Amino acid sequence: MSFYQILKQASLNIFSNKLRSFLALLGVLIGTSSIVVLITISEITYIESLKSFKEIGENYVKMDYFDESSEAEPLVLDDLVSLKKLDVIEKFVPYTRSHNTFVHINRAKINVPLSGTTPEMKEMLNLEMQEGRFLNIIDANYNSIVIGSKVAQKIEKEIAGSILGTVLKLNNQYYKVVGVLKDKKRNRYLPFDINNIVFTHANALISNTKTSLTSMILKISDDPDAFEKVKKHIVILLQQNSSKYFSFFYSSEVKKNLEKMNTMFSGFLFAIGSIALIVGGIGVMNVMLVSVSERKKEIGLRMAIGANQMDILNLFIFESIILSFIGGLVGVIVGIFASYFIVTYFLKVAFMFLLFPCTLGFLFSTLTGLFFGIYPAYRASKLNPINCLRES
Amino acid sequence: MSSLIKIQNVSKIYKQGNEIFKALSNVSLDIHSGEFVSLVGTSGSGKSTILNIIGLLDSPTIGEYLVDGINVKKLSKNKLAKIRSNSIGFVFQQFILLPKYNAVQNVCLPLLYQGYTQSQAQSKAKSILDKVGMSSKYFSKPNELSGGQQQRVAIARALVASAKIILADEPTGSLDSKTGDGIISLLKDLNEEGKTIILVTHDNSIANNCPRVIKLNDGRVV
Numbered sequence: 001m002s003f004y005q006i007l008k009q010a011s012l013n014i015f016s017n018k019l020r021s022f023l024a025l026l027g028v029l030i031g032t033s034s035i036v037v038l039i040t041i042s043e044i045t046y047i048e049s050l051k052s053f054k055e056i057g058e059n060y061v062k063m064d065y066f067d068e069s070s071e072a073e074p075l076v077l078d079d080l081v082s083l084k085k086l087d088v089i090e091k092f093v094p095y096t097r098s099h100n101t102f103v104h105i106n107r108a109k110i111n112v113p114l115s116g117t118t119p120e121m122k123e124m125l126n127l128e129m130q131e132g133r134f135l136n137i138i139d140a141n142y143n144s145i146v147i148g149s150k151v152a153q154k155i156e157k158e159i160a161g162s163i164l165g166t167v168l169k170l171n172n173q174y175y176k177v178v179g180v181l182k183d184k185k186r187n188r189y190l191p192f193d194i195n196n197i198v199f200t201h202a203n204a205l206i207s208n209t210k211t212s213l214t215s216m217i218l219k220i221s222d223d224p225d226a227f228e229k230v231k232k233h234i235v236i237l238l239q240q241n242s243s244k245y246f247s248f249f250y251s252s253e254v255k256k257n258l259e260k261m262n263t264m265f266s267g268f269l270f271a272i273g274s275i276a277l278i279v280g281g282i283g284v285m286n287v288m289l290v291s292v293s294e295r296k297k298e299i300g301l302r303m304a305i306g307a308n309q310m311d312i313l314n315l316f317i318f319e320s321i322i323l324s325f326i327g328g329l330v331g332v333i334v335g336i337f338a339s340y341f342i343v344t345y346f347l348k349v350a351f352m353f354l355l356f357p358c359t360l361g362f363l364f365s366t367l368t369g370l371f372f373g374i375y376p377a378y379r380a381s382k383l384n385p386i387n388c389l390r391e392s
Numbered sequence: 393m394s395s396l397i398k399i400q401n402v403s404k405i406y407k408q409g410n411e412i413f414k415a416l417s418n419v420s421l422d423i424h425s426g427e428f429v430s431l432v433g434t435s436g437s438g439k440s441t442i443l444n445i446i447g448l449l450d451s452p453t454i455g456e457y458l459v460d461g462i463n464v465k466k467l468s469k470n471k472l473a474k475i476r477s478n479s480i481g482f483v484f485q486q487f488i489l490l491p492k493y494n495a496v497q498n499v500c501l502p503l504l505y506q507g508y509t510q511s512q513a514q515s516k517a518k519s520i521l522d523k524v525g526m527s528s529k530y531f532s533k534p535n536e537l538s539g540g541q542q543q544r545v546a547i548a549r550a551l552v553a554s555a556k557i558i559l560a561d562e563p564t565g566s567l568d569s570k571t572g573d574g575i576i577s578l579l580k581d582l583n584e585e586g587k588t589i590i591l592v593t594h595d596n597s598i599a600n601n602c603p604r605v606i607k608l609n610d611g612r613v614v
Binding site: 002012302307309386389 | 444447449450469470473474476477478481482484488490492493501502504505506507509510549550553
């Protein structure tokens, strides 16, 4: 019997048992769509995190340290001069962890996270100005501040006018607004939410409030040992100032881990999806076994009029393949829509169509159909035609 | 003239648990091309077993069976399916038409297993349906046909692949006597055209009308 004929006869049977066929392919549909959804979402999440990485770039190091002794001398910019001599460091920017301070305007109390840093911060984080200018060297001796766009908006709402040039009272000191930063998308690898920060020069802040530099961002060279060298140097340097705890974030290393995690996670999600699909496949097998025992008479007749075992085997295998093919196809479509919905409304990032999860889900569903169809079809082909024909 | 069907000292023994049941014992039988034979006997006499052996659905436990001079003993299942497909047509008491297929599709089925294309098979099926008097019912499903009409479709299906041998197992058993007579006379017409017909029946009036009657009792030819 030709391929086309087998296909036709197999589909005829599937479509004449609509409800049962639908229930059988429902399992495959759910399994396939879970594979598509899980892998699509994991890939999109991964691509999104890579985007954040791209922004901060390779060889980016963030260092924080914590000093628990209260009598310790605050760390100031001059203490870090020796870092400039280290050739594996391309550039670095120290800063103080942002500290919540409040501005009182009219009756409003506006939170201003204040961080002291140096003019190099602009270049390091690729900051752009909406108005005014960023900090410069001279600001070391003046109380100048540069404000994030959200903070600026909140204050401007109260003062009803442009914030540039105004003077704000923070921690009993007066600071002049010299610039407003342009809006920037949040990036979880940056130490600040750029829209919600107020920068002042570290020198000014330290002399005003006796805070200490707590952190720095460094751009290091491509040298594979660069990170270890920098880490060692900083630890030695800062321990002279009796600082105790260090934490380092090294983008290249974290990215490597992220890649590893993604591979593992995708594999894990695929395994979960596969379980759903295998359950669906068992559903197909169940339906096919029922179908075989119900159609013994037909099988006996087909054998009597000249079908050989292969013909019977093919007929039933094709039925289960068609079932899971349709289940897989619809499952992929449902999966695409479901992941679009989840990505857009729950993860709130841009959806992108990825071919890989769809191909994987579809391929795997058809294979499941083939696999779980073999046993019922084999049983059908081994039936004794005399017993089959005697069935009533 | 050599026999079309040659059964030599055939016994068929079934084992069910510890019990041994002898369905046929030492049966020898020759049927020539163009004969019209009826097999009669009470239920359990072995007439169905012998029909199954002739139809290559079953094989003898002991003894030889030659169809058209070929000893089928050592043939593979696929080879047997091929001979069934080319030389033997079955007609059953319960008709056994596929319920979702119309008359033409049912009749086409043996041809499709022989590798005919859809269109070749259809035109052949239609001409055979014309021959058995079913030209107006090409596209009727079995549940739209009467018993006699269904049996005519089933006969068409047995004929369509140009089988030399028609094996009819109680073909009138589910029909009223008038419709049954129509079927018998159709089989007689086919016999006159040269088909070898082997008819299993327990209806003596039908058997007595046949040129040759083989009577079986307790697994033996009487």
